[in-house]
Amino acid sequence: MQIIVCIKQVPDTAEVRINPETNTLIREGVPSIINPYDVHAIEAALQIREKAGGKVTVITMGPPQAEEALRESIAMGADDVRLISDRLFAGSDTWATSYTLYKAVQKLGADIILCGKQAIDGDTAQVGPALAEYMNIPHISYVRKLEDVTETSIRVQRLMDDGYDVVESPLPVLLTVVKEMNVPRLPSLKGKMAAKKAVIIKMTAEDIGAEEQNIGLRGSPTQVKNIFAPQAKGDRRVLEGTPEQQVDALVAELRRLQCV
């Protein structure tokens, strides 16, 4: 069984702060991490390998620095990794990213592809399903539990807005996973040693046979027009006086607004 996990290296947005004076992001000292959902995808892959056997390959598309994320994957227990990196990929939107991953996965071959539900920097959740579309395989989003996996099929629980569905699919299939699915293991000492020694194999646009009109900025239908700081809400009031006076003022306001 060939299992491929697609991961992304992202800035730890939980650490990102806004400079209140300039309204810009303070990125200084913000660490790069494996996208948290992708860590659960790696764990899911390792668990599937334990159940059904096979090989786990973790791939990432990103700049050379993303190699670090792949070493962490090896430390967790991945058998193999690939860095899909090329200057030509710069500026890719979700369309071009899915296409690029498709070309890479096609090269490697996969029975099960796992992705995190979304990346915490872009929060789009679009790359996984689009990748499945190019592969012409089914996908199941928001997987929260693996119920069963065999050589030919998989049964999982899919999180919905009002509960969950039990969904069955033949292989090959792509799954995107949510955090409830598992508790990711910590890297083992042996894994850390392997990660240190590993030679990271790089794949370029040419290696994966990606067509230039479909990658990077040129292959991206969407463009960022601009970015700006979220607007603060107007009409703010900090109430004053003793707690009792403050509560009185609040209740009076709520009555005025006919909320009480």
Add this chain to the structure above:
Amino acid sequence: MRIVIDAELCTGCEACVNACPFGAMEMKDGKAVINDFCNVCKGCIDVCPVGAISEVADGDEFKPGNDLADYKGVWIFAEQRHGKVAGVAYELLGIGRKLAEERNTTLSAVLFGADDSEAQELIRWGAEKVYHAKDVLFDTFNDEPYSQLMIRLIEQYKPEIVLAGATAIGRSFVPRVAGRIKTGLTADCTQLEIDRETGNLMQIRPAFGGNIMATILCPSYRPQMATVRPRVMKRGEYDASRTGEIIPVNAEGLTCRTRVLASVCEEGTCKINLQDAEIIVSGGRGLGDAKGFELIREVAELVGGVVGSSRAAVDEGWIPYRHQVGQTGKTVCPKIYIACGISGAVQHIVGMSSSDIIIAINKNPDAPIFNVATYGIVGDLYEVLPLLIKKIREARG
């Protein structure tokens, strides 16, 4: 397209380094240089005080892949679950109406599954046409038939704009549609406008955990597709006498390899439903322990609201995850949001800041929650909440 820095002009002030959300600006020998992380978001251009940063065309701009003028009309995808159209569909008709008027075109809904009465309801909420596919295949949600039929309809009727809810269903199958058609798809938009000059759809969405907003365009491909965050757009006007056209859609020849064996509505999720609540009373770390939620529940019951929480309280194990509001929980938009003992980390604020009225109760006057609060009370919640309960009871007589 790429961003270039004029090294002659660059003063090494590092304004761009701080402004770049992708960490693509570095200092080398006292000058700013761009690394591989650049996403051409142009955030650096305006912050440069000396105008040293600009955008150059490389001749690699997107070439139009289809004839844009052939594409007309605004479509919204009306999702249904267990035969009932989801509320987000009516919100999509609200924003869809505005966009259709600005583009001087028609507004249509697409409905897979459900009965005629639900299609009629979409018309009353503002749809002029409803493309309605009725088939047992749509009794449960499977990505493949949904995306295949949507692709078929788009290729046949060529709408200019296609909107869907940023829900479990919408966010799952719509990326397949955009991928197959080769067009842009913008996720989880919170604002949509038409650019008066070009007629393009300006798709505005939060990124980086809500730390920045980005305006996204899809200038050269059609349709322009977006998923829209639920409970952000206002519903359209309901008119029981409005009439429209229902166009039956043939669902033959669709394939479906996945199979839904069971569809379980979880009691907690359905009952609480934070996203439909008009009033939410939320507790955070400031409660001190799980017992604090008893007080929160009392306030919630009194005002007819539901109980929410910050991530901190969930992580402490004081309350189940399904109550969590914020980036990794639910995004809510109630009439009143009462935050008790919640400091207001960005991740929480992005999930509740569009509430009509925000009331914050916190001991710390510098807590960021007060930056978004309509009314702020600085004080101990264990003193303030019992008072609030008493005063509301008094006010009601």
